[in-house]
Structures are given as structure tokens and as C-alpha cells.
Amino acid sequence: MSSVTYDHVVKRYTSDLTVVKDFNVEIADKEFMVLVGPSGCGKSTALRMLAGLETITEGQIRIGDRVVNHVAAKDRDIAMVFQSYALYPHMSVFDNMAFPLQMKKMSRSEIDKRVKQASGILGLDNFLKRKPKALSGGQRQRVALGRAIVRNPKVFLLDEPLSNLDAKLRGQTRVELQKLHRDLETTFIYVTHDQVEAMTMGDRIAIMNAGILQQVGAPGEIYDHPANLFVAGFIGTPTMNFVPVTMENGNAKASGFDVKLPKPVGADKGILGFRPEALTDRIQDDGSTLEIKVEVVERLGSDQFLYGTAGEDTITARVDPRMKVAPGDRARLGLDLRGIHLFDSQTEKALL
Amino acid sequence: MTAEAAARVGVSHTARFSPAWVAERLQGAVLHVAVISLTVAWMVPAAGLLISSFRHFTDINQSGWWTALAPPYNFTLENYVQVLQSSNMGQSLFNSFMITIPATLIPVTIAAFAAYAFAWMKFPGRDWIFLALVGLLAVPLQLSFIPVLKVFVSIGLVVQNWGFVGVWLAHTGYGLPFSIYLLANFFRALPSDLFESAEIDGAGTLTVFFRIVLPLSVPAIASLVIFQFLWIWNDLLVALIYVGGTKSVAPLTVTLANLTNSLGQGYNLLTAAAFISMIIPLVVFLSLQRYFVRGILAGSVKG
Secondary structure, eight states: OOEEEEEEHHHHHHEEEEEEEEEEEEEEHHHHHEEEOOOOHHHHHHHHHHSSSOOOOOEEEEEEEOOOOSSSSSSSSSSOOOOTTOTTTTHHHHHHHHHHHHTTTTTTHHHHHHHHHHHHTTGGGGGTTGGGGOHHHHHHHHHHHHHHHOOOOEEEEEEEETTTHHHHHHHHHHHHHHHHEEEEEEOOEEEEEEHHHHHHHHEEEEEEEEEEEEEEEEEHHHHSSOBBBHHHHHHSSSSOOOEEEETTEEEOOOOOEEEEOOSSOOOEEEEEEEEEEGGGOOOOOOSSEEEEEOOOOEEEESOEEEEEEETTTEEEEEEOTTTTOOOTTTEEEEEOGGGGEEEEEEBBBBOO | OOOOHHHHHTTTTSSSTSHHHHHHHHHHHHHHHHHHHHHHHHHHHHHHHHHHHHOOOHHHHOOGGGGGGGSOOOOOOOOHHHHHEEEEEEHHHHHHHHHHHHHHHHHHHHHHHHHHHHOOOOTTHHHHHHHHHHTTTSSSSGGGGOOOOOHHHTTTTTTTTTTTTHHHHHHHHHHHHHHHHHHHHHHHSSSHEEEEEEEHTOOOHHHHIIIIIITHHHHHHHHHHHHHHHHHHHEEEEHHHHHHHHTOOOOOOHHHHHHHHHTTTTTHHHHHHHHHHHHHHHHHHHGGGGGGTTTTTTTTTOO
């Protein structure tokens, strides 16, 4: 039940190996914040510095108003769920969950009460006497959560907790975690490389790449207004179309089509971006159109993906599944101007 | 279904008498023949010793031990009775235990603490000290006899004053490098997530050691105990140097060696004595064997 502040945090291992660079985020009390990025981007290191498992090279991390740079992990009032679950294999489920409480020298009856409560929430009542190896992956994951819950911490840290579960279970657990977050009313900080988890679970998302924070914002905001080329390409499946363009009298000119820009930009070159769903089979009066040579068609029932080229540029379109189109066809598609982005070709920052 | 299970119930995925089927059977057969012949090769001398120890002195001198397997059977317990009565075996057995048990427990205990420090604690020079320790593995222990004995004598640490303390210390010194090396490697292989999780849960170094590292390392510690126990139990050299052959303190190995001299002609007694000394390691091994269970870490971390 506390906010978390990263204030100009740097993690440097050697003079030429800096894994987190000038990291600034404020995470509000009771917020569900997701740190997302490709592997090796520094998101786990950022989390581990907060947990007290890594030292902080520069800057400050605060939990509430307290600077925790030099506070031992156990005194930070946080709980962490590891990707591997890190259950103690020789202890029963009950003892696994009781362990942090025993370390606090809590009374036997209080421990019993708290573990029973947590196991009730997580549906582990029938498994308390089992050893971890006699549990399924999903149950182990819940024991790891239970061990965090019993401590009633100020902040929950979750390091890729779903990546060892199969796809179906991952979907269920995603929903359960969100429910848990609502019920516990605690700050959650969740690290993942999976953009679907980030989009669906986070109140806000912080996207990192190569140790640098790229953008922080609500999922919708990040999806609709990516701050730079990396964010635009990282969030969304299939990925956004990127087309190099040159500017001519307020128009962006690509190799195979023109787009009228909604407002003038002060650059003569750039990268035009638009998501596959910005293309439709309906031609709008005020919109732009482009013709693509279709190479591959994927019908998914609810959607239809067209992969093809316009001029020299590769284009992906997501259109109505009822649109009749076959590989080899030339399809004329409308481009929704509300869905276009323009990025500087040097700095890769958004220009529109 | 594994191939082995398939073969057992007779529904192999390869058709009967096809080349693949024959190859599969042959591989199994070759493996079995190899394992069985190795086992026999190891067992024959021990079996010969056991049978000889129940034969009369005259029989042993006249014919090989295998002839005893054919009728008329002519076994006797006399060798055992004679050995136990005449040659100080009871006292030696007791001395062997008095030397071996502490000389096993002391180094294994110290090694467990040291190995934990080497594996999971950060201190300056850790890797260099560990390297020096590994280097000690290659030093022949004979090199240490004279200097260590001199020190022991000069500080009065001799059998007459301190009993077996000197030999315990000597065995501790000789056993530590290997023990630490073995345990440190095992501890290092424990998943680091467990330690981090315990750290966040509020467990201190000692708690982690006693409640997490030790319970998870039972197989490694059990095998180390067996190694160390067998090595000391069977040791003649170190015992002879630090304890000597005085009847009241001599362990089994020393007494046995003396038997060969005094009973050079009657090795019927020697076989019985040797078998008595073999029984103890066998019991130790068989009773600790169940701790060699694989997969004790299963279920802690996945991936």
C-alpha cells in the first residue's frame, strides 16, 4: 500500500556495461504497473534493484517516502514472485507459505490463520500437505503467489510469473492476477516481455529498450500514440507497417502511394507508420487509398490478414473476413488517416 | 510409452523380427551381459574371501575356495571364534570406530560450512582461496607426516595424552580439501532463485544454510560421509603414523596387518578378520544408500 519512485536510477556493472540508464518512473499507490521490453532491456534489473537483490549504482529508489537504496531486501516490505517460482522443494506447500512469517517470528496461530486465508483465496486448501514436485505448474505458481500474499507487503513484484505456464493457463492466470490485484488493493509491479500481458493487465505500461525507458502510459495511450519507432513496433500484433516517405507540399510520398498529412511537419524525410487495422476495404471520401499486391492471405475467422507490397514497401492489412481476395490479386484499400504516425528517420521520435 | 516399457508389454513400435527390432533386442542384451560380467568380476574375490573364511585351515591349504561349493560341505565357524578370541579384534574394532566416526563427522561438518561460504558468500580473495584448496588435492599426504608429527610432539598432542585427537585432526586436514571441493560444487548448483527468495523472505545466512541448503544437500553429504568413512576405516598409513601399533589404541587395519605377520602361515584367520572389517563399510553404505535419490530438487524451479 505504497507508491514507488525510481529517481534517476542507473545500474552499471562495469564502466562500459550499463544495463539501466537514467530510469525515472513514479508508480502510484495501488497501481498495476507493467515493465515490458525485449529480453536484455534491463526491466528485470530495474525490478531486482527495487527488490534489493541488486545494488543501485546511481540515483534513488523510494518506497513511499522512504529511500531504500541501503535497506536490506527483507526490510523493504516487498514480496516477489519469481519466474521459476523458487519454491523450497523440501518443504510442504504450507511450510513454503509459512516460511516468510516464521522468519518474522510470528506466532503459530497467526501463521496458521494467514496461510489458511491465502490458500483459501488461491484455491490451495487441498494441497497444503503436498510437496511442490507433486503439484502442477499452475498450482506451483499459485503457491509462489501465496508465499507473497501471506506477508501482506506494501508492494508486489512479479518477474515474468506466467512464462512457464501453457497458453491456456496463462490466459486464466492473467485474469486471476487482475482480480487479485483488485482484492488486495496493493501496488503491483509486473515484469514481462509479452506485450499481450502488458496491454491486458497494466493500469500503465513502462516500455524499456536497451536500458532506456521509452514511454510510460496507459495501454490505450501507448497503442494510439507511440512516442517513438521502437514503441510503435513493439506493441501490437501484427506489427505496425513502416514505410519510408518523403514530404512534398503536406503530402507524405511513399514508393507506391501518397498520404495527406493532417498537419505540416518540419522535416523532408521520415518513416510513416500505420497499423494493419488502419487499412480497410471501405474507401473513404477524405481518406487516402493504396493498392497492394497481395501475396499471402490468412483467414482467422474474426479477421483476415493480407500480406503484400505497395510499390517497394511490404504492407500488412487487417481487413473484414468477408472481403473476397486471393493471393496474386491487387486490392485497393482505404487508409484511415486517424491511424497514421510519422517518425523522424534519424531520432525515430514521433513527429505527428 | 518408453521403448523399454513397450518392450516389456510386448507391443513394440517396431515390428517383430524386423532389423530394427533385432537391433533393439541386441543392444539390451549386450548391455545386460556387460553389466552382469562386471558385477561378477567384482564379486568373485569377495565371494572367495567369504567362503574361505568358513573353511578349515587344512582345506584352504589343499584346494581352491570354489571346491567348497561342491559336496561334501565342510564349513566351520572356528576361524571367526579364534580371531575374535585371540587377536585383540574386539578392542581394534572399538578403536576403529573411535577413530573413524569423529574423523568423519568433524571434516564433513567443517566442509559444509566452508563450502557454503565458497559457493554463496562474497568475500575478498574467495576464488583464490578456493583455487589454493583445489591445489591441495594434488599434494601427497606423505609430505606432511614429518612436519605435522613434529608439531604434534612439540605441543604434546600425542596418543598417550590426548588419545585419538591427533589422528582426528590429521584426518580432518587430509579430508577437507576434497570435502569442500565436492560440497561447494554441489551447493553452487542449487538454483540462485532459492537464495534470493529466502533473502526477501527474511532468512539470514545461517537460516538459509540450515533450513534450505542442508536439507537439499542430503545426497551430496551422504555420499561424502560414505567416502570419508570408507577412506578412514580402510586407512592403514595415517593410523600407523599417528596412532601406532600399541594394542590398546590400534585400529582394525593395523591389527590386521600385524595378523599377516604373526599368522603368516594361517591365512584362514586372516580371511575371517578381513571379512569382519569389511562388514562395517558395507552396513554404512547400504544404510546411507537410500539418500542417493535423484531428483530431490524436482518441483522447486522449472526451466
